[in-house]
Amino acid sequence: MKANDKSSGQTEIIKKRYNRTSAFFDAMTYVGSNDTHRRAFSLVSGNILEVGVGTGANFPYYPAGSTVTGIDFSPGMLARARKKVSMSPVPVTLLEMDAEHMDFPDGTFDSVIATCVFCSVPNPVAGLREIGRVCKPEGKIVLVEHMRSANPLVGWLMDRLNTVSLHLVGANINRRTMENITAAGLHIESVENLFFDILKLIVARP
Numbered sequence: 001m002k003a004n005d006k007s008s009g010q011t012e013i014i015k016k017r018y019n020r021t022s023a024f025f026d027a028m029t030y031v032g033s034n035d036t037h038r039r040a041f042s043l044v045s046g047n048i049l050e051v052g053v054g055t056g057a058n059f060p061y062y063p064a065g066s067t068v069t070g071i072d073f074s075p076g077m078l079a080r081a082r083k084k085v086s087m088s089p090v091p092v093t094l095l096e097m098d099a100e101h102m103d104f105p106d107g108t109f110d111s112v113i114a115t116c117v118f119c120s121v122p123n124p125v126a127g128l129r130e131i132g133r134v135c136k137p138e139g140k141i142v143l144v145e146h147m148r149s150a151n152p153l154v155g156w157l158m159d160r161l162n163t164v165s166l167h168l169v170g171a172n173i174n175r176r177t178m179e180n181i182t183a184a185g186l187h188i189e190s191v192e193n194l195f196f197d198i199l200k201l202i203v204a205r206p
């Protein structure tokens with residue numbers, strides 16, 4: 001474990017869970033075409049970073065004229081993504097990298113996007129802060145994330161069920177992602193509820 005890195009232990013655990021999950025991830029998330037993700041990708045352009053690219057489910061939505069770098073810390077998920085790069089209409093570079101410690105210089109990307117990733121990143125505030133760092137100051141950050149409901153009963157239930165989801169898949173269902181985005185110093189521009197207050201489309205700036 002690196003000094004000053006409290007999430008390193010968790011990182012190995014969650015990475016292993018996603019290596020395991022990669023075997024059934026596509027079957028588990030198959031719901032035909034994903035209009036929400038398609039719409040999120042219509043909001044980004046230029047030199048794009050997709051954080052937590054997973055098995056490459058978003059490849060078909062990459063916008064024409066862009067170039068995309070996809071990162072993920074799970075070799076298992078990336079191995080499946082590599083088999084699907086031909087589904088992308090634009091050039092894609094896939095890299096094994098931890099979102100909490102990215103190798104890119106400050107202000108590298110015009111847009112940074114992540115779909116259903118910050119439920120899993122062991123230290124989400126550190127990952128969101130990195131997104132802000134690698135995005136150009138005038139760039140755009142687009143997130144599709146599920147999070148803990150503000151409804152007391154639903155939130156309570158999500159807290160109770162979180163252990164199951166975390167152990168089975170590697171994802172938390174009770175993250176307070178809006179608070180995490182603010183804590184990371186990102187500036188929220190718009191928020192749209194897609195499924196009650198649990199799934200949101202968020203546009204932010206560094």
Ligand SMILES: C[S@@+](CC[C@H](N)C(=O)[O-])C[C@H]1O[C@@H](n2cnc3c(N)ncnc32)[C@H](O)[C@@H]1O
Nearest residue numbers: 018052054057072073074077098099115120121
């Ligand atoms: C629920 S999957 C979503 C995959 C993809 N974005 C999608 O919508 O199908 C979450 C992904 O985030 C990745 N991930 C979680 N924490 C990460 C981190 N710290 N750095 C890089 N990738 C991470 C996992 O390995 C996994 O592939």
